[in-house]
Amino acid sequence: MxxxxxxxxxxxxxxxxxxxxxxxxxxxxxxxxxxxxxxxxxxxxxxxxxxxxxxxxxxxxxxxxxxxxxxxxxxxxxxxxxxxxxxxxxxxxxxxxxxxxxxxxxxxxxxxxxxxxxxxxxxxxxxxxxxxxxxxxxxxxxxxxxxxxxxxxxxxxxxxxxxxxxxxxxxxxxxxxxxxxxxxxxxxxxxxxxxxxxxxxxxxxxxxxxxxxxxWGVHHTLYPQATAIVDDLSQHVELTNWLFLLKVLIAAACFGLVASLFATLTHTLSRTFSHFIKPTLLRPLIGGLIIIAFTFLLGTRDYLGLGTSSSSPDGISILSAFNSGGATPYSWLWKLLFTAITLSSGFKGGEVTPLFFIGACLGNTLAWLLGAPVEVFAALGLIGVFAGATNTPIACTIMGIELFGARYLPPLALTTITAYLFSGHASIYSSQRLHTPKHTTHIPSNTPIRDLPKHIKPKNKRKPKN
Incomplete structure (x- = not known):
């Protein structure tokens, strides 16, 4: 040299x-x-x-x-x-x-x-x-x-x-x-x-x-329990079988669409609260009253808080969604509404754990509809809706491996990337930038998500005549 x-x-x-x-x-x-x-x-x-x-x-x-x-x-x-x-x-x-x-x-x-x-x-x-x-x-x-x-x-x-x-x-x-x-x-x-x-x-x-x-002695108790449930799944399920992966693909598309719905609804409600309720102190007051009304309308408190556990032994939570019958067909939708109203009206917290709840319950429902293993689809939903709402398929795949084991890599990866694509350019983070569009578009690179409507032109828009 x-x-x-x-x-x-x-x-x-x-x-x-x-x-x-x-x-x-x-x-x-x-x-x-x-x-x-x-x-x-x-x-x-x-x-x-x-x-x-x-x-x-x-x-x-x-x-x-x-x-x-x-x-x-x-x-x-x-x-x-x-x-x-x-x-x-x-x-x-x-x-x-x-x-x-x-x-x-x-x-x-x-x-x-x-x-x-x-x-x-x-x-x-x-x-x-x-x-x-x-x-x-x-x-x-x-x-x-x-x-x-x-x-x-x-x-x-x-x-x-x-x-x-x-x-x-x-x-x-x-x-x-x-x-x-x-x-x-x-x-x-x-x-x-x-x-x-x-x-x-x-x-x-x-x-x-x-x-x-x-x-400090603080343990993450929920997800190891969920992992144990998934690991107990009968080993005869072939995770690379084409029919199984087709079901995963269908479910993942649904996860992406629901992620887009959540992000869009949260931002829309936030703008609605800001537009119609000018005093900032009144927004969470009205949001809180709506949450109370929905709670008593449904007759359950399962959609309050994080959703990692329930005050009732037979209540609905993230963990219960890993069991057959552990969620209703609309559990995911109710949690979506409760969370969107809470955050958009001015309360504080994150979206990811509620997204886990939404995804796990939606996976539970889709497993029943598609004739697939409930435990696996709840795990895929937990990761998939999160991936679609944050546009982070790689991080969510790694998270799926850390939570549920590398054995589930094929369906996890297929779920996160498919949900990512089907969520479009929606995101729970309006300051997230669009570097590489998911499909052909004329949107400038590095545009914040909040500014996308300014760059999306209606189709067949006629130019004004001189």
């Missing part, structure tokens, strides 16, 4: 070593910090859920809780809230794409407290949004607290990477899926593109966060 080539090789290796040491020094402590916040959050959610089960009358205070949440964000949230569902997640995405406004440190405690309040009083919401917002807010705060002599060596690209690291640590830690968390953080930013430049620090932080949650 010529001397100049050897020098270039050694220089590249030295640069790589510096890069690795730099990000290990940054993200391991950050992952531990975000993991601790996740552990606190998960524990608080569990206590809030158990308290709501113990005192059912708390549901009647949901409208008042909504007013309190709206007031907190109105007077203390500032940039943390933009008057639409999951504004915090979108704020972080916007800052990653185009730094400038900054991510406020107050976002982490605000979203944690308000999400716990939402669940305590019966709002239908998830936890991913809160974990991601806490992760991004903590990452931004840590960057701001660094000594000047360190911060001056960090570029705008480094700050962008730190925010991605926060997303990965938040997601991976709250669900116990560190590898999926890292992939999710680099895949969710833009449809059709992976930001590999942040993959290494994102993976380190996600692993550190997940380890920290477990080290």
């Amino acid at each position: 010529p001397q100049f080539q050897l020098q270039a090789f050694l220089q590249n290796q030295l640069t790589l070593i510096r890069y690795i040491i730099k990000w290990i020094a940054f993200v391991i402590p950050l992952g531990l910090l975000i993991g601790s916040a996740n552990a606190l959050f998960i524990t608080a959610l569990e206590e809030a859920t158990l308290t709501r089960y113990k005192y059912p009358f708390l549901l009647f205070f949901l409208p008042l809780a909504g007013i309190f949440i709206a007031a907190l964000y109105k007077y203390f949230g500032q940039a943390s809230d933009k008057q639409h569902a999951e504004a915090g997640n979108n704020l972080i995405m916007d800052e990653i794409h185009k730094p400038g406004g900054g991510v406020p440190a107050r976002m982490a405690p605000l979203v944690l407290v308000t999400t716990v309040i939402t669940h305590l009083f019966g709002g239908s919401a998830g936890r991913e949004g809160t974990a991601v917002q806490m992760g991004g807010s903590i990452a931004a705060a840590v960057h701001g607290l660094l000594p000047h002599f360190i911060r001056k060596h960090l570029t705008a690209s480094d700050l962008r990477t730190l925010l991605i690291v926060g997303v990965a640590a938040g997601f991976g830690g709250v669900f116990g899926v560190p590898f999926a968390g890292a992939i999710f953080a680099i895949e969710v930013l833009a449809i059709g593109r992976l930001s590999y430049e942040a993959f290494f620090p994102a993976l380190l932080a996600s692993i550190a966060s997940d380890w920290t949650v477990r080290a």
